[in-house]
Amino acid sequence: MQSSEKKICFVIKDKVSHSLSPAMHNAAYKALGIDSEYIFLAKQIKPEELGFAMQNELCAPNICAFAVTIPHKEAIIKYMDEIDETAKVIGAVNTVINANGKLKGYNTDWKGAINSLLKCTSLKNKKVAVFGSGGTARAIVYGLSKEGSQVILYGRNKTTAENIAEQYECKVYPWENRNEATNADIIINTTPIGREDNASPISVENITEKHIIFDVNYKKGGTQLLNLAKQKGAIVIDGLEMLLQQGKLQFELYTGLKAPEEAMREALYK
Secondary structure: OOHHHOEEEEEEEOOOOOOOHHHHHHHHHHHOOOOOOEEEEEEEOOHHHHHHHHHHOOOOOOEEEEEEOOOOOOHHHHHOOEEOHHHHHHOOOOEEEEEOOEEEEEOOHHHHHHHHHHOOOOOOOOEEEEEOOOHHHHHHHHHHHHHOOEEEEEEOOHHHHHHHHHHHOOEEEEHHHHHHHHHOOEEEEOOOOOOOOOOOOOOHHHOOOOOEEEEOOOOOOOOHHHHHHHHOOOEEEOHHHHHHHHHHHHHHHHHOOOOOHHHHHHHHHO
16 A cells, blocks of 8 residues: 555644654554554644644545644644543543544543553542643643542643633642642643753752652653652653553554554654
8 A cells, every 4th residue: 555545644743853653653553564554644733824734634534633732732622523521621632533524632641641650659649749731731630630639730821720720629839839849749740841951840959759750741861850850769750651651542543453552662762
């Protein structure tokens, strides 16, 4: 089958050059012997281009699905023909299935994040500090609330942070107070801080060996937050684990097949 005849899956984002989703999904197609049927590509779409892309490009018959990343997870909702109930509650979509021109939005972020955390800890009654108030934060807070965690939110956008706190009955504090997160059991960074620089959203003095530090960002050599956490002996979870866990769920939505986790993991960490 020629590549033009394959079912195409995309990841759409503002900056796609460092995306590892194509490598992960294409490795999964190859592992299951369906790489002659599917191909996964990256597509750069700036915020101002989203409307045109949705109405003229991403609903084409040969496009079966696409993953949605920052900054499109909330803005894309208005272009959906249907939204899964969980994604509707969260208010963010990171996965879209094209069924004969009808676009249905899902959210696999929340379960990907929770599954990543559950690999190393229980979450019931744990005090969890979440940095950020965007679509990823919404998904993670949703998951934490289902697990019975005590969530404390530190958002740079006061309005969106307060909206999340009201929806999930969690506490919200000013961004300037985020070093107080040292009192939490788990600290999760959903902001872009550290993705393209060497900054950390919390100072090293406020990280201890008793913490679990989870950064949804990933980059070669690790983010500054996770590197500081390793120095202090904390348990760390990086964005690659979340990418893998939510990507498995996306793969199963795209293909209807069980995701080959080890092949996907190897592609990410190679």
